[in-house]
Amino acid sequence: MQFEQIAIVGIGLIGGSVGLAAQARGLARHVVGIDPNEATLHAALERGAISRATTQLAEGVQQAQLVVVCTPVDRIVDVLRAAFPHAQAALYTDVGSVKYGLAEAVEGQRPPEATYLPAHPLAGAEKSGVAYARADLFAQRVTVVTPRRPNQTAAEQTIIRFWEALGSHVVVMDAAEHDRVMAVTSHLPHAVASALAAITPPAWLPFTAGGFRDSTRIAASDPRLWAAILAANRHYVRCALEALIDRFTQFRQLLATGDTAGLEQWLVEGKQVRDALGT
Amino acid sequence: MQFEQIAIVGIGLIGGSVGLAAQARGLARHVVGIDPNEATLHAALERGAISRATTQLAEGVQQAQLVVVCTPVDRIVDVLRAAFPHAQAALYTDVGSVKYGLAEAVEGQRPPEATYLPAHPLAGAEKSGVAYARADLFAQRVTVVTPRRPNQTAAEQTIIRFWEALGSHVVVMDAAEHDRVMAVTSHLPHAVASALAAITPPAWLPFTAGGFRDSTRIAASDPRLWAAILAANRHYVRCALEALIDRFTQFRQLLATGDTAGLEQWLVEGKQVRDALGT
8 A cells, every 4th residue: 555645634643653654654654744843843844754845735735645643632533624625535534532423523534535534643752743643653552433323445455454554453443432431541630630730739749659659740731732622522531430439439438437348349450450451 | 787687478569579679689698488378378489479488477477577468457456466466576567558547446456665656668560479570660659657756766767778678769758648649549440440440341442542551450450459448448439529529520520511611721721730849
């Protein structure tokens, strides 16, 4: 698989890594990077994450056979709608962490020859920006794709093969189910890490060890990106939060009664799940 | 500083590491390991964490100038009381994660020549057992000591120098204040990691990435050890839990109203604390 030209919209950690990976794996002769920030484009060119740069979406996508939208989640729909008229037969995909309603939101504007397959590579870091981009970011990771219909078209299958060619394992999932799962496995953990950090007086930081460090690492993530994700998935994040608070209610009761055996069993239930994940 | 003989009671991750570090740094000619489990003692001898082994507390401590109690927190008082008659002029310290009331609990049984200085090295791992012991476990870490009086005796200063000689930076703190701080910086994070893991259906684990992995790592900790810690510090852990739930109440409200700007500010407050800690 090799595209003559790929366009990447939004050159941050993920967009930059798509560019690095696509070139490292020979998937594109040219990679156009599109970003409003000229310094970002310059850095991406220097790193070799893209081979051409532009701040103009229309110009950037018009020669592309594949457009990968790597903007924050609250920009994806606008970018797709703006790009469609300029690359009417292209393949489109994105990397947003929230998927419900995306495909439907652009369906009315999608040219008949264009194909959009929403995607979410489960890769990232607490650091953002093209400086942290890596050609192997997607290797051995899961990429979830959420097609509107159970049977994929040939064009959708090409997009799936692209994500596989970047090194990821593609899983097809219903968009709402994706969001329900991610609320628990990714979105709520970000909010929890933030809350743990926020209730800690800075003067107490010298009295932290590896446990606090690990538990709060993703509290350092970009607040603007994550506010958009949490807002977009607020229904399922609230459901996940209720489950967590129920769990804390049990914990509070066990503390109140000083029930050491009950606390041990409560901890065993968490350990069993975590042990199943491996180190 | 070199002791002729140190006794370590409880040869797990921490006890084994005290033995390895004390020998690596030439702090003891002989290190006696005391543990009820013969397989553990055998493993500790093989690793060189101890130079002699016994299952008998009285026999193990009687020649020691320094006794380091590395049992779970709910065993420390009993071990000290049992050891005192057999090493009446020794120095005693421990590694428990909860300090309030420990010194007072044994004061009536302490022989006049013996000195007990409660200690808590802020070092550990989600893995327990002597197999994970490391000679550098305490290097660059904080060890909190909680003397009963503001001015330390010469014997207490010797114990402080021992913890410094293991590589740690010693901080003197009030025992209750230690427990209040640790509830936030260590004990509650363990419960939170456990709760996050426990609410995750195992079938969803393939849809986790680094964020979940980091946030839940300490959910794999030993449930028996941690149940004892949480129960011993239940007053301050409940206070910390209330602060966390207040924080989640704000979060729930921001989700309910879809207030993206408010969510961003909420996340910024956590990020500021976490960024102050460094990577």
